Amino acid sequence: MNISSQFIIKNALLSSRLNKRAGNRLSVHGISLTEFLVMEYLYPHSESGISRIELADHLGMSASGVTRLLLPMEKTHLLEKVSNPRDSRQSLVRLTDTGKTLFDDASNSFDHIAADATSKLSEAQQQKAIELFEKLL
Numbered sequence: 001m002n003i004s005s006q007f008i009i010k011n012a013l014l015s016s017r018l019n020k021r022a023g024n025r026l027s028v029h030g031i032s033l034t035e036f037l038v039m040e041y042l043y044p045h046s047e048s049g050i051s052r053i054e055l056a057d058h059l060g061m062s063a064s065g066v067t068r069l070l071l072p073m074e075k076t077h078l079l080e081k082v083s084n085p086r087d088s089r090q091s092l093v094r095l096t097d098t099g100k101t102l103f104d105d106a107s108n109s110f111d112h113i114a115a116d117a118t119s120k121l122s123e124a125q126q127q128k129a130i131e132l133f134e135k136l137l
Contacts, residue, residue, distance in 0.1 A: 017108040018117060025113045033060070035073060035111060038102040042095045044081065049082045049092030078102060 001009075002036035022033045031039070040056050042050055056066040070093060073079050084090040095103065118126055 006053065019059035021117065022110065022113050025109055028107055029033070029102060030076075031078075031102070031106060034069060035078075036103075036106055038069065039078070039099060039106070040096060042093065043100065046095050046100060049084075051092055052085070053091055055093065073099075074104055 019033050022036070026033055026036055038055065041055060052066050052070070053063055055070075056063045059066065061069070070079065072081050074075060074081065074093075076098075077096050080096050081091045081092055116125050121129070
């Protein structure tokens with residue numbers, strides 16, 4: 001097996017394990033890791049909102065997959081649809097005040113999860129890994 005294949009396999013295994021670990025810890029807040037990632041992306045755009053297509057691109061999901069993901073989050077009032085001022089045919093999505101509060105609380109838990117998961121790496125190693133992943137994304 002070549003080095004590229006080994007890299008992808010190790011990355012997939014790491015992703016799977018981190019997803020499980022983070023998902024278990026975030027479940028106390030009533031959200032999954034994917035829902036947390038949605039909230040993390042929407043948080044800085046809380047006033048203006050983001051299109052579902054942009055969110056799908058960011059998460060690496062299909063538009064219909066994002067719609068299915070967002071529906072329960074809308075029902076629990078974590079986010080809301082808003083009209084796009086530039087295109088009335090397209091709706092945007094943004095965090096509600098409830099969503100912002102939950103994200104703030106979940107972020108504290110996530111920081112602890114991340115610190116535990118990366119405890120064997122120095123800050124310089126973590127920064128290098130971030131730079132490498134950015135090249136691949």
